[in-house]
Amino acid sequence: MICLNGMNKILIFLIMTPVFCFSNALDNTFAHYLENEGEIESSIIEYKRLLIDSSQIYNTDGIHIKISRLNMRIGNYKDALYELNKLENNDKINNLKGISYMMLGDMERARNDYFRNDTLIGISYILENRFNRAGKYIDISNPPKLKNPYLGLTLSIIIPGMGRVYAGRTFDGIYSFMLIGSSALSSYLYFRDNNRVFGYTYGVISALLYMGNLYGSYKACKIYNNYSIDVYKNNELIKLKFSKWF
Amino acid sequence: MVAQLIILSLFLNTTQIYIVKPKKETQFREDKFIINMGIKLYQNTISKQQGEVCVFEPSCSHFAQQAVSKYGLKGVLMAIDRLERCNGTAWRYANRYYPVVETRNRGYKLNDLPEWYE
Structure with missing residues (x-):
């Protein structure tokens, strides 16, 4: 048994009093729990409550940063900036501010005023689809080869369905070629048999299908390009661990 | 001058000014x-007999209705393009170009909206 004399008791009392009194103030267990459960908005409210409780006693920069990161995670970049503007600038804060501006679409401001990190500058160029420029700052794999929509259109003018094959939709191309070909052939056969009514009907149908195919080929190339760029961007951002900044 | 102002104020107090807004001309587009x-006729006759054959959601006729009402003549091209894409092989592009959705009555279908082809 430890015997404490009077002076020691007083000393222990003086040391432990603030610990017991204010231990609840920074107990962020519940906020962590909410965050892990995916209740980000409730977690932000809990962190703000902690901020109110502890603002008089502790340095609350960490809580401000946490709130801004959570806001960024749910896409509230303006709220994140509001929290970050309360803090003194340093590299970490500047990066977070830059990311918020970048996600709000103000790439130039993010790059010029905040980013001092090559990875983040490269990411900003990737998000702008300027892959060659991004390659100057970071190592990225070769960007995808895009399809020219006008070439797709031209191919479809020459052979119906060829534009779709060029855009990577082989079966759609074959199907549309068969549709257009069979209706055009029907039209020809009816005209040959002097059945003008059906001849014109199939002629109009094949002409409409042909025009629709031209539009479809052009759009198929554009959709292919958008899809390829999206996949490439996602892969690069995963490789660069972009999510770790949030 | 003062008398004129008094008369004017009396006039403004006693009369109500009606601002008649010109009626909006609702454009009737014959095409x-x-x-x-035509699409409604197809839906109420042929489509009912066929059952659920379209692989897409919305179905081709509903897609055509939406496209024509939104984009006019361009919508016709979109609808024809859709007809050429509506075949069994469309499932090859599921989750790539077309996300798979569960519909209320028609089971799993490929989602494909006119806005994506604008």
């Missing part, structure tokens, strides 16, 4: 009307 009627 859209005819195409929509």
Whole structure:
């Protein structure tokens, strides 16, 4: 048994009093729990409550940063900036501010005023689809080869369905070629048999299908390009661990 | 001058000014009307007999209705393009170009909206 004399008791009392009194103030267990459960908005409210409780006693920069990161995670970049503007600038804060501006679409401001990190500058160029420029700052794999929509259109003018094959939709191309070909052939056969009514009907149908195919080929190339760029961007951002900044 | 102002104020107090807004002219588009009627005729006759054969959600006829009402003549091209894409091989592009959705009555279908082809 430890015997404490009077002076020691007083000393222990003086040391432990603030610990017991204010231990609840920074107990962020519940906020962590909410965050892990995916209740980000409730977690932000809990962190703000902690901020109110502890603002008089502790340095609350960490809580401000946490709130801004959570806001960024749910896409509230303006709220994140509001929290970050309360803090003194340093590299970490500047990066977070830059990311918020970048996600709000103000790439130039993010790059010029905040980013001092090559990875983040490269990411900003990737998000702008300027892959060659991004390659100057970071190592990225070769960007995808895009399809020219006008070439797709031209191919479809020459052979119906060829534009779709060029855009990577082989079966759609074959199907549309068969549709257009069979209706055009029907039209020809009816005209040959002097059945003008059906001849014109199939002629109009094949002409409409042909025009629709031209539009479809052009759009198929554009959709292919958008899809390829999206996949490439996602892969690069995963490789660069972009999510770790949030 | 003062008398004039008093008379004017009396006049303003006693009379109500009605601002008649010109009626908006609702444009009647014959082409859209005819195409929509054709599609409705198809939906109420042939489509009911066929059952659920379209692989997409919305189905081709509903897609055509939406496209024509939103984009006019361009919508016709979109609808024809859709007809050429509506075949069994469309499932090859599921989750790539078309996200798979569960519909209320028609089971799993490929989602494909006119806005994506604008």
